[in-house]
Amino acid sequence: MGEIILDVQNQRTAFATGRGLLQAVEGVSFTLERGKTLGVVGESGSGKSVLSRSIMRLLPGTAITGPGSRVLLNGKDLTGMTEHELRRLRGPEVAIVFQDPMTSLNPVLTIGKQIAEVLVFHMGMSKRAARAKSIELLRAVGLPQPDVRVDQYPHQLSGGMRQRVAIAIAIACEPDLLIADEPTTALDVTVQAEILDLLGRMVRERNMAMILITHDMGVVAGRCDDVAVMYAGRIVEKAPVRELFGNTRMPYTAALLASIPRVTDPPHRKLDAIEGRPPDLINPPPGCPFAPRCRFASAECQQQVPALEGQGAHQYACIKPLNTGVAA
């Protein structure tokens, strides 16, 4: 067992809306060790991004955190911290890379200034030292001509380069935990692999822990140690990546995997889409949230929400799991 960086216990996040309480994250628990990458997969609205913001305590004012929720970062409980205490952690201990580098960089500041600002604020560097370090960071993230780029504005960079800059800013203060919230969704397919490789390299070189949030099963496959599949605000299956792909238990995970088009498929083959829509999170139906869309669901499934359980590292929330060898 490595050093545990992040320990999330029963995280529950709800939003007060006009129609009632929207339960965006419902009882999520997991731990993450140094040097490991956890992939969080799920479709839109499954609570992935709210989970990441819950960990960072970056939620808007309408959000309500459940009373039993705890987030321990390096053993420190973020739940009860004041805004002032949190500010000291954000950057040096936890950082986030957002989805769209078009919007996550300030358009009117040079990228050098944006990196240097963090260094001056958290590390107490002088402006001159911060600039030198910025160039070094830009070189580390593989930005060509870092000494020229450092004085350029975001609009002078391509999308992939901007995401490299966003990564440079995130790792500037050597955080222990890096959250990458769909870091490649807004990018060109050809650039996606480069950015994911870069993130992986940064995690290895700097010995961080990373949460890689994505809706793309293909992204997590080669680059994560563990994968958590989220549905309707819950983790419905969690396993080491090989185990998850090789021995899928939860029908939802299986459906997600089946919906990926394969290169070997004949042309014009219809995609295996998952029928129906995700449940209403304000008035969720009783029972397993996936039951209404599940091919294997029976009356039992509508009774109560199955708990996340299983032997060892492979856990799933399903009372009729696949691949048990007994029934199917």
Add this chain to the structure above:
Amino acid sequence: MADISQESGTKSYAATPDDKAAKHAEAIAHFKKRNKFGLYFWIPMVWLLFVLFCAVFAPLFGLPPADEIDWMYIKEGPNEVHWLGTDSLGRDMLSRIIYGGRVSLTVGFAAPFIGVGLGLILGMIAGYYRGWADEIIGIAIDTWLAIPGLVILLLFSVVFGGSLFMVCFSLGLLFIPTAARITRAATLNYAGREFVLAAKALGASDFRILTKEVFPNIIWPLIAFILIDIPIAIVIEGSLSFLGLSVKAPTPSWGGIIAEGREVLSTSPHIAMYPTLVMFLTVLSFNLVGDAIRRRLADVREGAI
């Protein structure tokens, strides 16, 4: 329908690289031409610099003091001793106009900056924090707008007297509501952007976010607003002097000299005419220069996004 057949011969629609380069160069040239500061910018700019120079270095010209009475020349037209003549008390008109320019220009610059400065703070607080802060500031601004500006100026003049600072300050107060609204709208636009969230995720405080992330983005509309307000402030100061609500006599200001000249308009029209002409040219110049700069700013902003 446009005729795009090849028969017209001279023009092929498959653009050659040379064609493309030429088109590109043409577009750039057009852009530059549109952006170039032409005579409409430079002539007024020269005038403004001249007026500014005179106002700043007034004491170095060896002019008679603006309130010195020359009994030999009362209400005289331009002559070799007093280039622009004298007013009804025998004071040198050139000196009065130059020293009056100091007052008018000070008010013209200071009032918009005071107004925009205070409006900026209120607008950023309202736009960033929303909620009750936004509501209170919104109600305060609406209330402020409901009081006629003249009443506010009259009140300040009566209570605090007609010092130059109070004139600038009270006039500046009139610019607050619009400045606050512009700032609030711009702040709203930027406060929800992801880079603000990203800054928060890196541990930035609200003050830091407002000054380092939001402010650089909203500065341009405010600069454009100040450029519009400078000539307006000069004109309002002139009107106030006319009503006797600006700086007290014998301190000259352009509006004040015009007001004094009004009484003898039929016999000595030059007393009202010269300051009017100077004020007219200055306000017109500020407007032309401001327009040119704002157009340029707009282009720069378009280019950046």
